Amino acid sequence: MAQPRRSTGRRPGPTQTREAILAAAEAAFVEEGYAGATIRGVARAAGVDQALVLHYFESKDGLFAAALRTKPPLRALAEVAAQGDIHDLGERLVRRYLGLWEDPVTSTRLLAIFRAASMSASASAMVAEFIGEEVMAPLAEGIGSENAKVRATLAGSHLFGTSAARYVLRVEPLASLAGECLAAILGPVIQHYLTGDLDHAQIGSPTARVGEG
């Protein structure tokens, strides 16, 4: 098995090697997409043997799942939910989330995640699991009410849609709307999803198809 590339005179420990592989994997997923990234390329970029990558992460899916959970930008939303008053959580979430998309480093990582989810069914399932566990569950805990998980996913999917239209598709005039203005518009709506009246009686009723009204 080839030795990991050395950044110091000392032989890197397993933690450093694992971190070097994860960093290389993340760069590969960002630059080449889920389909383009390969175990071979990640091993080469990290300066280790392919077998070592497989030893730590088992497969490309395993590598993707681990990269998702490495300092995930979206965990910031769970942190926001754990602090402060629930009555202005809507606007605080909006500001923190838009901030992630306006920062080049975190927006690149978010874009890689959503590209992978849109292109690969296995990546999509991993992203959904990650978002459910690491973002929606803590957010629901912050909300605390009966339908907290429905509320969290409604708020989260609205935020996601806005960012996709504004920062990825760049649909105008949403793309060039002042950030402060957008935060002022979205804040009350996200707050409505978190703590407002959602016609509770209907939530949890059997699944029905939606036709044109």
Added chain:
Amino acid sequence: MAQPRRSTGRRPGPTQTREAILAAAEAAFVEEGYAGATIRGVARAAGVDQALVLHYFESKDGLFAAALRTKPPLRALAEVAAQGDIHDLGERLVRRYLGLWEDPVTSTRLLAIFRAASMSASASAMVAEFIGEEVMAPLAEGIGSENAKVRATLAGSHLFGTSAARYVLRVEPLASLAGECLAAILGPVIQHYLTGDLDHAQIGSPTARVGEG
């Protein structure tokens, strides 16, 4: 130049040939994605020479732009906006849009559009232009108020985010929420974006970055 594949004894006219190429292109974009689809493959599937595809559409981008505009599922939203009362347009839009995602044919086409937009900057620009011209502009016309284009894009991006979370990522519990329940929750919010109070004073102010509040 090879002859188009004949479905009848008569030689197909230019319109039929163009339509056959577009149908093959759409299938290619759905099945192989934007990156995977090729002029050569589309020509082979349509039974024509590559030169004929280039004659009609100039490039893969030209083919994608034309396929986007061929019986586009999202045009249904513009049709909904042109009919009926603006005061229940929110719920009518929600029902029509969710219906597009619950129909296997239209949902496959929508997924292909959004996959292409997420993976390719040129496809993304074409999708944004198409949505702006064919969906948002007629929707804004239906709204008719001063900030109608901002309103239309806020409503559209919210609908998109909900469908991405529900039908593509399948984030729970949003994915298994009853359709009727989701329509009842989303309707008033979309209506708020179309005709409600959006803190008008701020719209159009200079672009500002959004920091954590």
